[in-house]
Amino acid sequence: DTEVTQTPKHLVMGMTNKKSLKCEQHMGHRAMYWYKQKAKKPPELMFVYSYEKLSINESVPSRFSPECPNSSLLNLHLHALQPEDSALYLCASSQGVTGQRQETQYFGPGTRLLVL
Amino acid sequence: KNEVEQSPQNLTAQEGEFITINCSYSVGISALHWLQQHPGGGIVSLFMLSSGKKKHGRLIATINIQEKHSSLHITASHPRDSAVYICAVRSRETSGSRLTFGEGTQLTVNP
Numbered sequence: 001d002t003e004v005t006q007t008p009k010h011l012v013m014g015m016t017n018k019k020s021l022k023c024e025q026h027m028g029h030r031a032m033y034w035y036k037q038k039a040k041k042p043p044e045l046m047f048v049y050s051y052e053k054l055s056i057n058e059s060v061p062s063r064f065s066p067e068c069p070n071s072s073l074l075n076l077h078l079h080a081l082q083p084e085d086s087a088l089y090l091c092a093s094s095q096g097v098t099g100q101r102q103e104t105q106y107f108g109p110g111t112r113l114l115v116l
Numbered sequence: 117k118n119e120v121e122q123s124p125q126n127l128t129a130q131e132g133e134f135i136t137i138n139c140s141y142s143v144g145i146s147a148l149h150w151l152q153q154h155p156g157g158g159i160v161s162l163f164m165l166s167s168g169k170k171k172h173g174r175l176i177a178t179i180n181i182q183e184k185h186s187s188l189h190i191t192a193s194h195p196r197d198s199a200v201y202i203c204a205v206r207s208r209e210t211s212g213s214r215l216t217f218g219e220g221t222q223l224t225v226n227p
Contacts, residue, residue, distance in 0.1 A: 037157075040220075041219070042202060042204075042217030042218065042219060042220055043159070043217060045214060045215070056214070088157050090157070090159065092159075103164075104149070104161050104164050105149075105161065105215065106161065107151075107158065107159035107160070107161070108158065109156070109157055109158035110157035110158060110159075112157065
């Protein structure tokens, strides 16, 4: 199984809503990532979890709150978002995060988020 | 100047044509990735390279570390190859988990 799954596929939310994005992998990977991608732009790294601990936060606003309940699951909790947060949110996983190892990141299909 | 530059930005080809997409980077790298993104979002990792050449089906990826340059070739292109192709590098200078992405090449293959 080399699949990363993400739910929901699409999400529309108001600026006062609270919602969560979910990501799951069963490849035994110990690193998981959240990316944000605007239209016609490359993905931008948001967060990295390594062994269920947050290892990188790319100065993401606190209205985005990641959570890694176990090694297979990664959530992104959303609260009080702005319309400019509308984007495709991609999850990825890899075996680890050590720079010495050449590791492929496996990407999920993404959640397309629209904030009204 | 971006650390990763791709060319061309847009490419239109007729079915059956040989296609080349180029990627140049300015940093020392431990690996270079070629990714494919279809409309609708999902990203597929095509190749990870640190030297030489890799082939998978009709796709070939090459890298020249001395020249800091990689190419992705598609032989006998097909309309289903239409997608955005993204080059991404893992820099030796930054944290091991970060990828630096190029802006992508939009490929359209017409029947």
